[in-house]
Amino acid sequence: MTEGENTGPGARNGETDSTAVNAFNRGVIDEFRANAGRVGGKFEGFTLALLTTTGARTGIRRTTPLAYFELNGMRAVVASAMGGPRHPAWLANVRARPQVSVKVGAESFDALASIPSGIERDRLFAQVVEQDPEFGDYQASTSRVIPVVILQRLSSPSVPPFEGERARLVAWAAELRQVHDRLRQALRVAQDSAAQGRSPEVAGRELLLFCHGFCTALTGHHEGEDRELFPAIAAAHPELRDTLRYLQQDHSMIAHLVSGLQSSVDASATPVELARHLEGIAAIMESHFRYEERQLLEVLETLALDADPKRVLGPL
Template identity: 60%
Template sequence: MTDPAADRRTGERDRLVAWDRELRAAHERLRDALRVAREAASADAESAGRDLLLYCRGFCLALSAHHRGEDDVLFPVLQAEHPEISQTISALRQDHGMIAHLLGGLELAVDGAPAPDDLARHLEGIAAIMESHFRYEERSLDAILAELALDEEPGRVFGML
């Protein structure tokens, strides 16, 4: 008799080998969340206020959790196994700090009931840095992640729980 929970865990571990795909999938979900936040910011003032609280905060939390997972779980493993990419990891962590600062500015703006143009500027700035960061990260880590054997939950590593 087979144990369904054990079979599910084994299947999950087998799937985890594709960390490069997991990273790209997490980035796509975050791009989608940003798109929804931007749509909410461009809506009429009454609905924008309600939607922004939900979508912008949700986006901010998701992106922050994603970077925390990378900083706390993924990057230490990569640095230990591939010390030659220390400068890349350092640059990615620096990007995380810059994006956290921009997210803090967005959260303050949302709290202050800003004009839609102000929110659009915040979101545009985050979008530009985020996209540049994601592309650099994918380009720099793709080959290493494709070979990575890490027994962790993807949601924990990429903050997508």
């Protein structure tokens, strides 16, 4: 694994421009490499990883020491930045160029990074806090949602590694399909619950819990697409801008429907009314998902097949 000079974040948690922190991190990296991943001092007993990313704008390789977790068999790091108000800079690199290199102990491997959102992110972050409660303190100290980054190992050395544009296209499409499937499942569960004829009080409590998770996840998913993902896709592939604009219009309509669902729950609507409302939202959401999968995700996957793996896109 080729690794660049570290210029970045706090050894367990984030990234700053502090010269002192940079020097400290270089010492952590040197000690890590010299001792097969074992680091003493305040990090003794913790499992660390060296994550090497490629600069989103510069193309320069940077190595960052981070706390390492295994969550349900998945490898993960966390972009906590010690609870700071901004995401660490390495996260922008991962979003732009999701192929990374990882070193844990004496093991080195390439991986494809993905960033779960909504309910899935919350579930994974809860597991992080179970393993290290300090990360719960970091989340409590900031208004931003601290991302969990999953590192899917690229295990076959005979397969050329994803790189450049191809990696981004594959990661975008794969992550969106996973989010769609999770949201579909959440809607199905809520519809089944509403259709079982429970009392208004019980149905209201269940729908209130559903809204807290589903509505927050859906809103965060669409806001993330509008704010970060869609502009990145449009910059790389201007021919998709009309499709992206249509999807953003859908987002506004869906946000109105979700607001209506929340109002119905707050007004203690009957189970029949709630079931009817959910049925309408589910139909519109499925139409939206299918359009996005056909007009955007399938196009991204086709572009990935056609992409020149040596091509380097400009900065996003």
